[in-house]
Amino acid sequence: MARLCRVTHWQQVSHLDRRDEWRDDEAFLDEIARSARTNCLHLDHHGRVQATEAGLHSTALTGGRQPGDLFLGQVGDDFWWVRRDAEAGRDVRDLDLTDEQTQLAFAALALSQWHGSRPTCMRCGAATRAERAGASRRCSACGAQVFPRTDPAVIVAVTDHDDRLLLTHARAWPGNRVSVQAGFIEAGESAEQAVHREILEETGLEVEEMSFVSTQPWPFPRSLMLGFTARADAAGLNLDRRELAWGRFHTREELDRAVVEGRLTLPGPLSLAIVLIRNWADL
Incomplete structure (x- = not known):
């Protein structure tokens, strides 16, 4: 009963380049955070995103990078971050987004919500902190490193x-x-x-x-x-x-x-x- 499936953007090369090779260079991350090509998505604490009828709403990273800002990666010539500071937002599932915006929104949601669910170490209970611009977290006491879960x-x-x-x-x-x-x-x-x-x-x-x-x-x-x-x-x-x-x-x-x-x-x-x-x- 094999059937042909219509090709979706999830079966193709991602619009979003996660730029793993940049994530250990804090000085470079600070530099691109101040770049005119940087965009930041904003989520509220319920995982809803700021958006309009035209799509996702983004801003510059005013004042540069702040603790808790997560680097999503690069799309074309633009750098993308996510910050969880919105007072209210919209459920992504209710939005009519382009393929590119869908991938950005899904990455922002998945990464942000995982960080919010892992404030303490599962081994020893001590506080954890984000590392590599959000690609992982590390325990402040025992040093255990954890990665986003799917x-x-x-x-x-x-x-x-x-x-x-x-x-x-x-x-x-x-x-x-x-x-x-x-x-x-x-x-x-x-x-x-x-x-x-x-x-x-x-x-x-x-x-x-x-x-x-x-x-x-x-x-x-x-x-x-x-x-x-x-x-x-x-x-x-x-x-x-x-x-x-x-x-x-x-x-x-x-x-x-x-x-x-x-x-x-x-x-x-x-x-x-x-x-x-x-x-x-x-x-």
Whole structure:
């Protein structure tokens, strides 16, 4: 059941060059922080970014680099930083961003939120500090160095033998939002094993075959989504009502009509979920 996936910017060379080779040169980092080509994104303490209808809002690094400023890297001729000092912001998932802006925003969110979650050492409990312009943290007591963490998860578009797509509504979601199935990979588990387990746990379906599609970072707070398609017998559908309020298999015509009439709301434009749904819908 191998399928062609539309190419997304996550499958191409990143717009953002992390510039690892600069991160030990504090004098050079201070210099580029004062450069006219430097831009700074601003987040609030809930991980929301300052933005307008036109896209991300950035400023110069007024007064140069400050403690807590994190270097994202270089895009074209411009240098990018992130500072967590905004009073309020907007949820990135609600914005219509260019590919370049999406990559910048996701990097800023993932890095900033990881630093906020690691103020103390997991070995000895002492305070940690950012190093290498935010590429790592180091314990002030025992010297242990830690790096940004990413949690892998699978996201799966399940179809039945009639090529209908399963969409479900989680109890925690607002309104009539639906999506494909997703879940974290457990310790000592492969991605493929996670697909089998998650689909069985959430829907009661036994996956008969699967194909890997693509990956995407999802910094809410720090996931890497591994996208799959899978096939299962619809007769076995038995939703885990503790997590899923409702769900069903849809034909393309049924889904299109439900979305047009406002009875269902699909995932946002930045998600791998909508890529999986559109790949199926376009066949």
